[in-house]
Amino acid sequence: MSTEIPQGSIVVAVDGSEHADRAVAWAAGHAAATDRPLVVAAVHEHAETAAELAAAAAAKVAATTPDVACSTFSTAGEARAVLVDLSADAGLLVLGSRGRGSLRSLLLGSVSTSVSRLATCPVVVCRPRPADAVAGGVLVAVDGEPGSRAVIEHAFSHAAAHGLPLTAVHCVWDAAAAVAGLHGSSAAEVMPSDAEELTATLREAVDPVAEAYPGVTVHYQVRHGLIDDVLTNRSEEWELIVVGRHPLDSVSRMVIGSIASAVVERARTNVAVVPVGRAAEPGA
Numbered sequence: 001m002s003t004e005i006p007q008g009s010i011v012v013a014v015d016g017s018e019h020a021d022r023a024v025a026w027a028a029g030h031a032a033a034t035d036r037p038l039v040v041a042a043v044h045e046h047a048e049t050a051a052e053l054a055a056a057a058a059a060k061v062a063a064t065t066p067d068v069a070c071s072t073f074s075t076a077g078e079a080r081a082v083l084v085d086l087s088a089d090a091g092l093l094v095l096g097s098r099g100r101g102s103l104r105s106l107l108l109g110s111v112s113t114s115v116s117r118l119a120t121c122p123v124v125v126c127r128p129r130p131a132d133a134v135a136g137g138v139l140v141a142v143d144g145e146p147g148s149r150a151v152i153e154h155a156f157s158h159a160a161a162h163g164l165p166l167t168a169v170h171c172v173w174d175a176a177a178a179v180a181g182l183h184g185s186s187a188a189e190v191m192p193s194d195a196e197e198l199t200a201t202l203r204e205a206v207d208p209v210a211e212a213y214p215g216v217t218v219h220y221q222v223r224h225g226l227i228d229d230v231l232t233n234r235s236e237e238w239e240l241i242v243v244g245r246h247p248l249d250s251v252s253r254m255v256i257g258s259i260a261s262a263v264v265e266r267a268r269t270n271v272a273v274v275p276v277g278r279a280a281e282p283g284a
Contacts, residue, residue: 008091009037014057019096023126027094028065033161041073050074087119116273133236137165140242147277151244156213165217170202171227198222228262236268244276
């Protein structure tokens with residue numbers, strides 16, 4: 001058992017389930033694409049069982065991605081608390097999700113949702129995807145809030161590492177359009193007089209980061225609707241959805257924070273939750 005993890009490493013949580021196996025496969029592929037160390041972490045009430053789970057998952061990594069530097073971390077304890085503690089040194093946490101949906105997760109408790117709300121590093125939750133889904137690129141939610149550049153940088157870094165296009169989306173809300181049922185419509189359809197200005201504002205947030213990633217193809221969308229609805233509609237078409245998580249230091253921040261949780265619980269693909277105000281982790 002290891003008592004420390006390499007600073008900035010990718011940490012993937014395992015518990016012997018198929019959902020954890022999905023997370024391990026994703027994390028190993030990302031570690032290979034970004035040339036970063038991978039730590040397989042297991043937490044169980046029995047330390048011996050935790051060590052066995054970590055060793056079994058590390059063996060799968062060695063068999064599928066032998067070039068990835070992989071180590072293990074195992075301990076007895078409560079998974080949420082241990083993983084949040086590990087996030088202080090990790091560059092990225094990766095967890096599986098059973099895909100129970102927001103109501104069941106609220107009732108039964110979700111480790112992935114809890115960790116994504118409290119971790120100090122970005123968290124990727126590997127959600128179940130339809131077997132016939134064809135993943136496209138990276139979708140990033142841009143809210144225009146101060147300090148959210150790390151969210152955009154994370155999305156670009158991932159897109160560049162995996163050779164994927166990136167779509168930046170900003171959402172606006174209009175009561176009359178909502179009553180008319182225009183959810184998810186483009187800003188040009190809902191508020192044509194404001195569409196150009198809204199798109200320009202979106203580009204002001206995205207373009208400075210895009211300049212550092214000239215190989216990434218970028219698309220811009222300004223859509224009408226609630227951000228969690230827009231992000232999770234046909235979410236299986238994306239390889240990764242990236243959303244920010246603001247500090248829960250006010251009522252408005254609590255609402256914004258709940259958006260990230262809603263996306264984690266409802267999406268049908270992988271979701272990255274990035275703490276706002278944090279510098280982007282290398283090779284996200």
